[in-house]
Amino acid sequence: MRVAVAGGTGTVGRPVVEALTAAGHEPVVLAPSRGVDLVTGDGLAEAMAGVEAVIDLANKVTMKAAEARAFFEAGTRNLLAAGERAGVRHHLLLSIVGCDRVETGYYAGKLRQEELVRTGSVPWTIQRCTQFHDFAGQFMASMPGPVAAVPRVPNQPIDTRDVADVLVGLVAGEPSGTVPDLAGPRREILLDQARRLVRVRGGKRLVLRLPLAALGRAGRQMAEGGLLPTEPGPRGTRTFDEWLAGRAGAARR
Structure with missing residues (x-):
């Protein structure tokens, strides 16, 4: 299938493309590059x-509502219109x-x-998913300098390879509307993740608790579990610690 x-x-796009190829599908990458x-x-x-199905992973990192709405509205409208013209049978978001x-x-x-x-x-x-394992690193990257302030909020992070496997399985099936939340295997605290990530990287960056x-x-909504799944659903298998161990191994090599 194309x-x-x-x-x-x-x-997440890169592991999705790899998983599609491994499953015998023909991925077509839609990106500016x-x-x-x-x-x-x-x-x-x-x-x-010739495309039969679409997996929409397009993203723009911004906290400005107007920018986010403009990007997702324009891109989604164009993608859906192109899919309709091409006879796409399944649009997976x-x-x-x-x-x-x-x-x-x-x-x-x-x-x-x-x-x-x-x-x-x-x-x-539509498959909703929790934050990826690299969320803590992305959060800290938004604050350049020797100190990072990270909130103590719960989340249930997932490995992008687990996400890719689920998406490839879904796109090969029939359209299913909104499906149960996809999440990682266990809950974590973002502040603790950030500190563990700094240790694994061998850095000296100071990670402080950001007041909610x-x-x-x-902040209050996240502290109350806003980033956590609320129902049973598919769960990844690779823990944050396993992901960290992989990063540590890559650094040593």
């Missing part, structure tokens, strides 16, 4: 020729656990994206 992967060069711009639509029609319970500008964009997929004419599946008040309403 499967278009929007955002196929990203954090491959001559496809979802927001403008440039190159999209040509890339979608990866979304985020808690995007309807934690009020951030980025999550507002994801909610708009979900709405467009649900009301579109292409048969669809600094994050406003969103």
Whole structure:
């Protein structure tokens, strides 16, 4: 099956492309580096020729609601329209656990994206997923300097390879609407993850606790479990500690 992967060069896009190939499918990467711009639509029609299914992983990291909505609305509208013209039978969107319970500008964009997929004419599946194992590192990367402030909030991180395996299984099946939340094998605390990551990297960066008040309403919502799955569903197998061990091994090599 020929499967278009929007955002196929990203954090989860790369393992999805690898998993599709391993399963005998033909991935088509939709990304600016491959001559496809979802927001403008440039190159999209040509890339979608012969595509039977789409996995939408396209992303823009921003906390500004207007920017997030503009990106996800334009890209999703173009992708759905191209899919309809190409006769796509299944549009699979990866979304985020808690995007309807934690009020951030980025999550507002994801909610708009979900709405467009649900009301579109292409048969669809939406898979919400918890944060990836590298979320703690991404959080710290947003604060350059010798000190990082990280909140003490619970999450249930998952390995991107586990996400890829689930998505490839879903896209090969029938459109299923909104499916149960996908999450990692166990709960973690973001602050603890950040400190463990610094130790594994061998760095001396100081990780301090960020008061939830600094994050406003969103901080309270995350502290109350807003990033956690609320129902039974598929669970990954690779723990955060196993992911860390892999990073430590790669650093030694």
